[in-house]
Amino acid sequence: xxxFLNKVQSRVTGGKTPNQNDNNSTNSNQLTNGASNKSNNSSxxxxxxxxxxxxxxxxxxxxxxxxxxxxxxxxxITLPKSKEKKRFTGSRTPKMQTIRELPAxxxxxxxxxxxxxxxxxxxxxxxxxxEDADSDARGKEIKRDTLIEIAEYVNTPIGQKIFTExxxxxxxxxxxxxxxxxxxxxTEDFDPEEDEPxxxxxxxxxxxxxxxxxxxxxxxxxxxxIAKKYIDQNFIRNWIDLFDAEDPRERDYVKxxxxxxxxxxxxxxxxxxxxxxxxxxxYIYETGRHxxxxxxxxxxxxxxxxxxxxxxxxHLIFLEKALLPLxxxxxxxxxxxxxxxxITQYVEKEPDTLVPILQGLVRFWPWMNASxxxxxxxxxxxILELCRGEQLSLIQDDxxxxxxxxLASPHFQVAExxxxxxxxxxLCVNILSQSRASIFLPYVYGPLSKNSQGHWNQTVEGLAQxxxxxxxxxxxxxxxxxxxxxxxxxxxxxxxxxxxxxxxxSLLTDAQALGVDITDLT
Numbered sequence: 001x002x003x004f005l006n007k008v009q010s011r012v013t014g015g016k017t018p019n020q021n022d023n024n025s026t027n028s029n030q031l032t033n034g035a036s037n038k039s040n041n042s043s044x045x046x047x048x049x050x051x052x053x054x055x056x057x058x059x060x061x062x063x064x065x066x067x068x069x070x071x072x073x074x075x076x077i078t079l080p081k082s083k084e085k086k087r088f089t090g091s092r093t094p095k096m097q098t099i100r101e102l103p104a105x106x107x108x109x110x111x112x113x114x115x116x117x118x119x120x121x122x123x124x125x126x127x128x129x130x131e132d133a134d135s136d137a138r139g140k141e142i143k144r145d146t147l148i149e150i151a152e153y154v155n156t157p158i159g160q161k162i163f164t165e166x167x168x169x170x171x172x173x174x175x176x177x178x179x180x181x182x183x184x185x186x187t188e189d190f191d192p193e194e195d196e197p198x199x200x201x202x203x204x205x206x207x208x209x210x211x212x213x214x215x216x217x218x219x220x221x222x223x224x225x226i227a228k229k230y231i232d233q234n235f236i237r238n239w240i241d242l243f244d245a246e247d248p249r250e251r252d253y254v255k256x257x258x259x260x261x262x263x264x265x266x267x268x269x270x271x272x273x274x275x276x277x278x279x280x281x282x283y284i285y286e287t288g289r290h291x292x293x294x295x296x297x298x299x300x301x302x303x304x305x306x307x308x309x310x311x312x313x314x315h316l317i318f319l320e321k322a323l324l325p326l327x328x329x330x331x332x333x334x335x336x337x338x339x340x341x342x343i344t345q346y347v348e349k350e351p352d353t354l355v356p357i358l359q360g361l362v363r364f365w366p367w368m369n370a371s372x373x374x375x376x377x378x379x380x381x382x383i384l385e386l387c388r389g390e391q392l393s394l395i396q397d398d399x400x401x402x403x404x405x406x407l408a409s410p411h412f413q414v415a416e417x418x419x420x421x422x423x424x425x426x427l428c429v430n431i432l433s434q435s436r437a438s439i440f441l442p443y444v445y446g447p448l449s450k451n452s453q454g455h456w457n458q459t460v461e462g463l464a465q466x467x468x469x470x471x472x473x474x475x476x477x478x479x480x481x482x483x484x485x486x487x488x489x490x491x492x493x494x495x496x497x498x499x500x501x502x503x504x505x506s507l508l509t510d511a512q513a514l515g516v517d518i519t520d521l522t
Contacts, residue, residue: 101142105153117153117162120146121170124209125177130201140205147208154215163221171216172230178209180238183245197291200247210253217260224264233271236261240275243292255295259302269303270314276300277322284325293326297338304345311350319346319353324360332366333375340379347386354391357383362398370411377406377417385426392431399431400443407447407464412457415447419463422470434474441471445482446489 102123108116124147128140153159163171184198200206216222239261242254262272276296283290300323307315323346326332326339346353361380366372384399392399406418421427432440451464472479508518 102146105149105159114162114164114167117150118167118170120150121167121174124150124174127177127181128202128205130205133201144204144208147205147212151208151212151215154212154219160219160221163216163219165226168227168230171213172235175209175213176235176238178206179213179242183241197246197248200245200250203247203249206250207253210250210257214253214257214260217257217264222264224266228265228267231261231265233268236268236272237275240272240279240296243279243296244290246291251292251295254292255299259299262299262303273300273303273314273318277318280322280326284329288329288331293331294335294338297326297335297342301338301341301345304342304349307349309349311346311353316350316353316356319343320356320360324357324364327361327364327376332372336375336379340382343379344382344386347383351386351388351391354383354387355394358395358399362402365402370409370414373406373409373411373414374417377414377421381421381424381427384421384431385424387431389430392436396436396439400440403440404443404447407444407451412455412460415451415455415460416457416463419451419460419467422463422467437471437475438478441478441482442485446486449483449486 102116102119105113105116105120124143126139126143128136128143130140154162239254239258243251245251245254258272262269276299279290279296280293283293304315323339323342326335332339343357347357358380361376365376380402403418403421406414409415409418422432445468448464448468451460452468455461455464468479508521511518511521
């Protein structure tokens with residue numbers, strides 16, 4: 001009868017207990033020892049690896065905060081049902097649960113530890129509302145203490161033995177319930193270059209879950225073929241969705257774990273690359289917003305570095321359809337170092353890819369944005385340093401015209417950065433050498449001459465004069481020829497301009513004779 005009355009009361013109240021708090025608050029208790037800061041200048045596109053092989057702080061350091069006070073009285077805690085949010089990447093705990101603190105694993109006989117470990121995993125499946133930092137504080141503390149205990153336990157040689165196939169469903173389910181959640185929507189006026197990212201209020205729990213799952217993935221006791229039964233493609237897809245989290249600490253963990261999963265599950269590698277390309281497509285052609293493009297490119301940098309030679313057709317398609325169009329979005333500055341690294345990796349693997357890469361750069365060149373042009377010129381210089389003679393002959397016209405247009409830019413930083421190409425020893429020997437001067441000097445002589453004759457920026461003027469002097473000393477006859485051709489073209493343009501002005505004045509005179517009001521035309 002008592003159970004029946006409880007069911008009736010639950011239906012009447014909508015499944016909520018009287019003491020359940022639905023008020024939202026932005027206060028949260030955050031763990032100060034977060035994931036390691038990501039590096040935009042990563043040489044291999046993945047997180048650095050420490051002594052334990054994880055690329056993250058040791059578990060005893062990362063989990064060293066906020067222990068449960070043993071002097072506090074222990075009691076059963078009634079835990080609330082999590083709030084439903086706008087967008088879900090997985091399931092959440094649907095029912096309220098009453099749990100009690102469980103005995104420590106270290107104090108339990110070995111024969112009973114697996115059952116106790118499963119009970120602790122089930123306890124950790126309860127999700128709390130961190131929007132109100134004061135609600136269910138005791139329950140949050142119990143769950144956090146349990147997460148820390150199991151994470152530290154599996155970080156020991158004995159604890160690694162607990163990763164049996166019988167426990168894998170419970171482990172994966174706990175990870176799904178805690179991590180695959182609704183991600184908060186960003187406001188339309190959010191600017192990632194200026195605004196501070198919103199920190200995840202549930203990070204005190206999420207960080208330990210990430211640490212635990214990382215230990216599971218990198219453990220030598222976990223057989224990849226067996227774990228595939230529970231970590232399926234849908235799990236991988238939901239994991240990649242977590243890259244859109246606004247908190248950079250979370251994205252760093254997501255990146256490191258995905259990189260480990262890519263190495264452990266070889267049969268999923270093609271699927272992971274395709275899933276990443278789908279994220280890029282949505283970002284480029286649909287939303288224009290994504291928080292984790294840089295982290296995804298860091299992983300790809302390491303993946304591309306391991307491609308076999310010659311490159312497969314699918315890898316070339318990925319370059320042309322996914323990587324090169326990433327130069328187009330307005331937020332390219334946020335992830336350009338990682339993107340540039342991926343592009344140069346392709347050129348190092350397959351020099352013939354330089355042709356479609358340069359054509360892609362010309363196609364997506366940001367002519368109306370000087371700061372982006374400087375970024376693209378940095379990338380172009382890195383690519384050209386890997387260029388060989390046979391590839392240069394195929395792209396030289398497009399390349400030299402692009403350099404000439406940048407030299408003629410009205411923005412001094414773009415012109416200055418293009419002039420610094422002549423400071424590169426490799427470019428002067430191979431790309432801008434005397435042997436090729438007859439090809440490229442007619443393209444660049446005009447902008448160089450104009451910049452050398454009284455440019456308002458002294459650096460641009462001095463660099464342009466130095467370049468012209470170098471070619472004049474190399475081949476005076478070629479230099480004089482380019483000077484004559486430039487002067488002839490200049491006079492021809494002036495003649496055409498004068499003729500056009502005369503025709504325009506004639507039209508205005510005829511219109512005025514017909515009584516047309518030409519006030520707005522003069």
